Amino acid sequence: MAASLEELEQRLSHLRTELRGAVRARDKAETARIRRALREAEAAWEQALETEAGPDGEALLTEPPAPQASATTGAPRRKERPTHGSIPIREQVHQALTLLGAPASPKLISSTYEAFFTESLVATKLASLRRDEERSFTAQGYARPYYICAALTHDRLVPARGLLALSTWPVERRIIGPLSPRADFLTHAVGTAEQIQRLTTAGHPAPDAAWRLLRRFALTIPGAYDAAAPEPEPVRVIAAAHAEAAVHQQEDDQQRQAAAQRARAQLADVQQLFGAAPMRDALRDAGGTLS
Known part of the structure; x- marks a missing residue:
C-alpha cells in the first residue's frame, strides 16, 4: 500500500x-x-x-x-x-567561527568550513548575513541561542570592516585593536591545528584541504613549519603560535579590555553586538548636516 x-x-x-x-x-x-x-x-x-x-x-x-x-x-x-536538508548558512558560519575562535573574514570562514565539512560555503552569500542577523536581533532580542554579529573597532566601536564574529563571545574577543589582527590570526592557526588533532585522535584523517589551510597559517609563523616535512605538525604550529602571541598578548588584552568597558558603558545591547552607527549615519539620523 x-x-x-x-x-x-x-x-x-x-x-x-x-x-x-x-x-x-x-x-x-x-x-x-x-x-x-x-x-x-x-x-x-x-x-x-x-x-x-x-x-x-x-x-x-x-x-x-x-x-x-x-x-x-x-x-x-x-x-x-x-x-534539501542542507545546513543553514548561519549555522555553517557559526561552526567555522567556533573552530577558528576569533573574528574572521568571509573568505576565511568559507575556506575553513569547506576544509573540515562536507558542504560548500560560498563567501559571497555572507554579504547580507550580518544585516539580516541585526534585523532579527532588533525584532526578537535574545530569542536565538547565538547571532552572527560584528567585530568592533577599538577606537570608535563601529563594525570592523569585513569581519564576522559570534554574539556568544565576550565583547573583549570581538574588539579589534592595533595588535588584534595578528593575534586573531594566531588564534585561527591554533584552532585549525587543534581541530586536525581532534580528528586524528578520533580516527578520522583530516581532509587534504584542512592540511592546506594549516600550511597557509604555518608558513607565516616563525618556527611553525619545517620545509622538509610533508605536512606541518599541529603540535608545532600550536606551540609556535602561542610563543608569538605571548609577545604582544598583554598590550593587546589591555586595549581590548579598555574598549570593551567603554562599549558596555556607552552602547545598547544591539550596538554591542553590531556596532555603533558611524558618525555620518548618526548625524543623518539626528537630522544634522555634513560639511
Missing part, C-alpha cells in the same frame, strides 16, 4: 534530521545514502500529491515548460539538491 502524504512528510522530516547528523559527523557514505533516500521520498511525495489532486489538479502540478525542459538535463537538479 502506498504511503500517505502525511507519512511521506514525516519520513522527509526524519531523513533531513538524519542528514544533518551525518554531515556533522563527516560520514560521507551515510550522507550519500541519506541523500538518495531523500530524493526517493521526495519523488514519492510528488507522486502522492499528484494522485491526491486528481485530473482536476493536473494543471496546478504541471511545471512551466522552460524549467521542466531544463530539469531533464540534470544540471539544475544538481544545483537545487543541496538545499
Whole structure:
C-alpha cells in the first residue's frame, strides 16, 4: 500500500534530521545514502500529491515548460539538491567561527568550513548575513541561542570592516585593536591545528584541504613549519603560535579590555553586538548636516 502524504512528510522530516547528523559527523557514505533516500521520498511525495489532486489538479502540478525542459538535463537538479536538508548558512558560519575562535573574514570562514565539512560555503552569500542577523536581533532580542554579529573597532566601536564574529563571545574577543589582527590570526592557526588533532585522535584523517589551510597559517609563523616535512605538525604550529602571541598578548588584552568597558558603558545591547552607527549615519539620523 502506498504511503500517505502525511507519512511521506514525516519520513522527509526524519531523513533531513538524519542528514544533518551525518554531515556533522563527516560520514560521507551515510550522507550519500541519506541523500538518495531523500530524493526517493521526495519523488514519492510528488507522486502522492499528484494522485491526491486528481485530473482536476493536473494543471496546478504541471511545471512551466522552460524549467521542466531544463530539469531533464540534470544540471539544475544538481544545483537545487543541496538545499534539501542542507545546513543553514548561519549555522555553517557559526561552526567555522567556533573552530577558528576569533573574528574572521568571509573568505576565511568559507575556506575553513569547506576544509573540515562536507558542504560548500560560498563567501559571497555572507554579504547580507550580518544585516539580516541585526534585523532579527532588533525584532526578537535574545530569542536565538547565538547571532552572527560584528567585530568592533577599538577606537570608535563601529563594525570592523569585513569581519564576522559570534554574539556568544565576550565583547573583549570581538574588539579589534592595533595588535588584534595578528593575534586573531594566531588564534585561527591554533584552532585549525587543534581541530586536525581532534580528528586524528578520533580516527578520522583530516581532509587534504584542512592540511592546506594549516600550511597557509604555518608558513607565516616563525618556527611553525619545517620545509622538509610533508605536512606541518599541529603540535608545532600550536606551540609556535602561542610563543608569538605571548609577545604582544598583554598590550593587546589591555586595549581590548579598555574598549570593551567603554562599549558596555556607552552602547545598547544591539550596538554591542553590531556596532555603533558611524558618525555620518548618526548625524543623518539626528537630522544634522555634513560639511
